[in-house]
Amino acid sequence: xxxxxxxxxxxxxxxxxxxxVYRGSHYFDGKEFKKDGPVTKPVINSNGSKLVxxxxxxxxxxxxxxxxxxxxxHHFRTGDxxxxxxxxxxxxxxxxxxxxxxxxxxxxxxxxxxxIEDGTITNIESSGVRGSIGTxxxxxxxQGLAIMRSHGGRVRAIETGEAHVDISFIGAPTSxxxxxxxxxGGKANCGVLSYSxxxxxxxxxxxxxxxxxxxxxxxxxxxxxxxxxxxxVVDQIGDPxxxxxxxxxxxxxxxxxxxxxxxxxxxVQTPYFKEGFSYQTGxxxxxxxxxxxxxxxxxxxxxxxxxxxGGIAKPMCDLLDEGLIYKLVDTQDFDEPSIENIQRNPNxxxxxxxxxxxxxxxxxxVNKLDFVILAALEVDTHFNCNVVVGSDGxxxxxxxxxxxxxAGAKCxxxxxxxxxxxxxxxxxxxxxxxxxxxxxxxxxxxYGIAINPRRQDLIEATKDAKLPLKTIEELRDIAYSITGEPxxxxxxxxxxxxxxxxxxxxxxxxxxxxxxxxxxE
Amino acid sequence: xxxxxxxxxxxxxxSDCQVVVEPGEGKIEFSLDSTVIHQFGNxxxxxxxxxLDRLGIDNVKISIVDKGALDCTIKARIEGAVFRSVDQYExxxxxxxxx
Numbered sequence: 001x002x003x004x005x006x007x008x009x010x011x012x013x014x015x016x017x018x019x020x021v022y023r024g025s026h027y028f029d030g031k032e033f034k035k036d037g038p039v040t041k042p043v044i045n046s047n048g049s050k051l052v053x054x055x056x057x058x059x060x061x062x063x064x065x066x067x068x069x070x071x072x073x074h075h076f077r078t079g080d081x082x083x084x085x086x087x088x089x090x091x092x093x094x095x096x097x098x099x100x101x102x103x104x105x106x107x108x109x110x111x112x113x114x115x116i117e118d119g120t121i122t123n124i125e126s127s128g129v130r131g132s133i134g135t136x137x138x139x140x141x142x143q144g145l146a147i148m149r150s151h152g153g154r155v156r157a158i159e160t161g162e163a164h165v166d167i168s169f170i171g172a173p174t175s176x177x178x179x180x181x182x183x184x185g186g187k188a189n190c191g192v193l194s195y196s197x198x199x200x201x202x203x204x205x206x207x208x209x210x211x212x213x214x215x216x217x218x219x220x221x222x223x224x225x226x227x228x229x230x231x232x233v234v235d236q237i238g239d240p241x242x243x244x245x246x247x248x249x250x251x252x253x254x255x256x257x258x259x260x261x262x263x264x265x266x267x268v269q270t271p272y273f274k275e276g277f278s279y280q281t282g283x284x285x286x287x288x289x290x291x292x293x294x295x296x297x298x299x300x301x302x303x304x305x306x307x308x309x310g311g312i313a314k315p316m317c318d319l320l321d322e323g324l325i326y327k328l329v330d331t332q333d334f335d336e337p338s339i340e341n342i343q344r345n346p347n348x349x350x351x352x353x354x355x356x357x358x359x360x361x362x363x364x365x366v367n368k369l370d371f372v373i374l375a376a377l378e379v380d381t382h383f384n385c386n387v388v389v390g391s392d393g394x395x396x397x398x399x400x401x402x403x404x405x406x407a408g409a410k411c412x413x414x415x416x417x418x419x420x421x422x423x424x425x426x427x428x429x430x431x432x433x434x435x436x437x438x439x440x441x442x443x444x445x446x447y448g449i450a451i452n453p454r455r456q457d458l459i460e461a462t463k464d465a466k467l468p469l470k471t472i473e474e475l476r477d478i479a480y481s482i483t484g485e486p487x488x489x490x491x492x493x494x495x496x497x498x499x500x501x502x503x504x505x506x507x508x509x510x511x512x513x514x515x516x517x518x519x520x521e
Numbered sequence: 522x523x524x525x526x527x528x529x530x531x532x533x534x535x536s537d538c539q540v541v542v543e544p545g546e547g548k549i550e551f552s553l554d555s556t557v558i559h560q561f562g563n564x565x566x567x568x569x570x571x572x573l574d575r576l577g578i579d580n581v582k583i584s585i586v587d588k589g590a591l592d593c594t595i596k597a598r599i600e601g602a603v604f605r606s607v608d609q610y611e612x613x614x615x616x617x618x619x620x
Contacts, residue, residue: 391557421536421589422557484592486560516558518566 005384005433007508013495014506017145022505025407025439033360036161039204041229049177052230055089055209061230062167062205064090067097071158071168071199074104074127075183075190075332079242082171082209084111085234091120099123099144101163103154103195103353104398107131108242116142125163127151128388128398137496138394140512146395146497148388148434148510151331152357152364152404153502155198159360162504168199168206170223171237175210179228180221183350184343186212188238191312191333191342193222197352200227211237222350244313244335250292251285255446259415260289262468263373263444268297269465270458272370272411276306276326280366280405281373283313283334286415290373291315298324309356309365311401312348317341320348329365331356331401357404359502366401366408374402374414378423378430381472383437383452385414386430388499391423393489393513395497399434403502406439411458418445424479424486426450426472431489433508434499447478490516522607524581530601531590538587540598542606545580549573555587568592572599576618596620 002008003021014021043050052058070090072083083102088111090098096119104127115121116136123144129137137146149157157163170193173186183193188211200206200223208223208231217225251257263286267273279294281287292315298304305325308316312330314337319325321341328348333339342348357366366372376385377397385406390396406412416425426445441458443450448470451459462469470478480486497510524544531539538555553565565587572595573581583602587595600619604610613619 391560393559422561422591423589482591484561484564486557487563489559516562519563 003506005382005436005507007433009506009509010495013498013509017498020505022436022501022507025436028359028503033160035159036164036202038202050179050228050231051177052232055086055232055234056093058207058230058232059089059093062207064093064095064167066095068166069099069101069163071165071203072100072102073170073193073196073199074102074106075193075195076171076188076238076240077243078106078108079239080108080171081236081238082169083109086169087112087115087121091115096120097122099125101125101165103127103151104400105129105133109133119143125149125154126398127154127400129395130397134395138510138513140494140496142496145495147500148399148497149500150357150399150403150502151195151353151401152359152366153500153504155354155358156360156502156504158198158202159354159358160504165199165203166205168196168203170196170199170206170208172208172210172223173237174212174214174218175208175231176214176216176218177231178216178225179208179231180216180218180225181208181223181228182218182221184339185214186210188236188240189339190238190240190243191339192330192350194331194351194356195353196223198354205229207232209234209237211235240336240339243333251289253285255417256286257289258446259286259417259444260293262449263290263413263415264293264297265465265467266413266442266444266449266462267294267371269462269467270411271461273303275303277303277370278307278309278368279305279371280309280311280369280409281316282311282375284375284415287373287375288313288315290415295319295324309369312338314338317345317348320345357401359404359407364404364408366405369405369409371411371413372405372409374406374412376414376416376425378425378427379414379416379440379443380427380430381476383440383443383472384430384433385435385440386432387434389432389510393431393491395510403435403439406435407502411442412440413442413444414440415444418447418475418479419483422483424476424483426475426479427486428476432499432510436507443472443475445475447475450475490514522577522603524578524603524606525608526606528602528606530605531598533586533588535588536590536594538585538590538595538598540602541584542602543582545582547580549579550582552584553587554585556589557587564592565595568595569599572596575620576600576603578603
């Protein structure tokens, strides 16, 4: 059955998952539902401590068994130690058919690869996957389906009960013996525990894993004792120096600087750029450069950002310290300076993943965004974006908050070079749709800016600004004139993964890769 | 032209390709490893055969490791490898067999 972005979703996948096809970004707006709830074991006694000696013992106490769904957060990104540590113990105990429900997975999780091959892990639910697990999924090694959910989508899936988490493990930089958790003040800090908040509230069993036990009560707590069943102390939960994936220093790449300039020139022409505007950006070179350009104009015109959302890195913290931004609401810290900033600057606030992006609550922060600046692997002439599947057809990225912020923001801008190597970034049809074109308003490339024809208001607002405006088709044609017209990736038939829309419907499917075959002469 | 000895041109840098030519066994033997093989594998093969044809080569083992090179680069690397294989560094047919 064809969905609202024109992707054919196979009937057997709809039957297997019980899911509907994607019908549009606001299809569920205002539709009521009843939330799921966790099985809760009350603590009425006054014995005082929830400490358990080891991961093994806590797995036994939680009643670990085949087929369970286990929750994890990825706030330590490539420095995470908790997921592998827990899964090694699960593996040793001979448990099978585990569904991993992680807020994201990356190359730090490569050690669990053998557990996919031997059936310990048979299903994966994640924002995305980088590293060899992504390759393994694309090669068809996972027995079940991989479900890629946005950050908001994961919260929705857990709260509706579609992904009922049996045990969640929360790597907590500090904890007391009763399970008050904070992301700061320990040996290894991660700034916020936003993605675990939903696990705390909806998982049957909640286990805090910490390397810094502090006296009771550990206040302020991001996750409180009322949700935590057990506390385990280990040697090390994460390495914060590995949180930053790339050096976040200002780029000198002229192409990125050009795109950043175009982006800022566009932003300031829109009616949303005024005192108190809101903004989210990523950590790519062009995104950071555009934030720095924008700051210059904000200083010049004495315009302040009311709040910044995200995904926070040092450049946004610097603007907060300077007073150009009034408040930062933070769901994830991308570098150590931002972890340090949230501990120090009282206008830098922790919010939960649900508050950030869940489409099925009574209003997430993304809905209040004026601008979001995003990147993409591919953007097509329908403005659909792909951020998960690489040019070789292999799962290699994550949805993150891409579809959530794109849906929420009044002006969604995607910055992408017109080509990367020989790959035209602007193309006729993306390999895999992760963010629907209806939510993408502007595409900024090094060869010009295309505005989505749905946004006649933005076209009108910027028409006299001497911006290098082009149609998206013109941008594609420029790309193809340099690279040649690409053929589509050759996949085999088997579906190995689902790109889930933030509302739980199916946006697209990812198929198993196969070796390239030349056309007959 | 007849390929006399193995020769190589190009690098493994992004947007380049490395072409190796060796004396053939009576035909064109083509192998390709490319980061964009799905999108441009057929096109790269076409450019390779066209370039060899222009150079008058029908007996060669040619292998290309491509890192996303454009057609013009691929052509130039093939031409470079071929003329190296016959030790011809002067009087190159610019505008003729080399386009």
